[in-house]
Amino acid sequence: MQRTAVARRKKATPIWVWQIVGVLFLLGSWYLFTSVLKLQPSYVMPTPEMVWEEYRYGFIKSDNPNDGQLIYAIGNSLRRVFTGYGIGIIIGVIIGVILSTNQILRAVVGGWLIALQSIPSIAYIPLAIIWFGLNEKAVLFVVVLEATLPVALALSGALLNVQPAVVTAGRNLGAVGLKVYTHVLLPASLPNIFTGIRVAWSFAWRALVGGELLSHAAGLGQLLETGRNVSNTALVLATMIIIGVVGVLFEQLIQRLENRVRSNYGLEVRK
């Protein structure tokens, strides 16, 4: 959408320039309020320099046992979220397909799923710790759960919205049994499924951070807790920024895939 707007006004400044200006403005005001005006003591609101220092130590390994901890934490969190997200999508697809087959089941279980989804992921943690222990299984459980629900709900909705004519056409062309799903229904509902997959990502990512924070599994969430424990607000802020950046990067990636799928289906103008 951004590109079409740019295309219309060829001479206008490209959007990315404005995005950079926005980031610089934010960094500038942060620097002004903390480093120059010192509106708050640095243990309340860290300066950009302090956060930068956390990155320098956090990304470069040295003798200090905690140096390089950001790389380690990012690695751990990504591995965990991809595992949980992957499993969640698979389970979500299975549940979604089952739900779409039966109206009564949908009426009964669909409501449960929405109720489950309304509970913030962090609320599952105490129970997950008791079930799985103080380890990463508890975190994975929450991530899987958070990724499963949006996919299941989006898929069952999407399958139902496939026009009967499409299914009939598929059957006439020889699709029977499972093939109706794999060759007709799933491809036809793919654009809607992607919406669920994108929502599932942001749910899973947030659940991961909360889970790591509470269950003490090494990762970005746990870094927040460490920063808090040793009164290092700069580390807390540095970690929060990474969480935000990683979240946006993957959201964008999925959005691109989604756009490609949608345009393949003629739902969006090919750019």
Place this chain on the structure above:
Amino acid sequence: MKKLLFTTLLLIGAAHAQKATTVRLGYFPNLTHAAALVGLEKGYFQKELGNVKLTSKEFVAGTALNEAFAAGEIDIGYIGPGPAINGAVRGLPVQIIAGASNAGAVLVARKGSGIKTYKDLEGKKVAVPSLGNTQDISLRHILKEQGLTGKVTIQPLAPADVPTAFAAKQIDAALVPEPWASLLETKGGTLIGNEKTVWRDGDYPTTVVIVNTKFAQENPELVKAFLRGHIKAVNFIKSNGPAAQTSIARKLLELTKEKVDPRVLQRALKRTQITTTYSVEALKEYADLNKEAGFIRTLPDWNTLINNSYLNEVK
């Protein structure tokens, strides 16, 4: 927005310039904070403060107390030296003005964990109340001496949750302050390191009294009055064993709604040295260990962090 911030700051500044009408105390419901428990239960602080009202708030860990300190919600606090040092390094306006307890933490292993000596900790999971706190640093010191650095998983876990984690075999041992350690022992835990073998033959501060530097500068008389109450409480605990136990048990019951077994309390008190002094060398060694563990990168300014002048005046 800027104007609002400035106005807020001006208001805070104005509030600070006036003499305080309340003293806000922070402490933990732990035996290592016994002086605070007794001082509150017996009303020693309030008596010394006279017309100035004492309010108190309990915390579960130094982390939370430091946060309250940073937010300006607490004037005086009982806290472990670990968080006090970490806070000072980050610029928290804090001064250590007295000791409160020494030692009082032991290493207990879970029944069936196979741990009998420090050496057996290799490859095991050991709980400490929180990362960078006093017990965490003690544990790192033990591991370093045993050549086990990096070979043990250190798990931050609230002491109250340790018995459950032991039962579920989620952790193998715990280095916890009293009375939690004695409680673990009565539930079948094995004592691996006692309060003396944990560090420096037991001559290390577990709890110190800190004050907001600005508050102390503006209200030196209140700080001294508080310390008089602190000294009274410490002396009471030292000279009146059973009466002190009753006082502590009563306060703990009020705070945690849990009745503490007198035997547990007695054993726990034996392991904790309630005091008004502290070893400065131990504090410095602490900071070195904290730095080695990577929790801080610079050492605190000892000249501002340590201030015994108030204590010396009322002693």
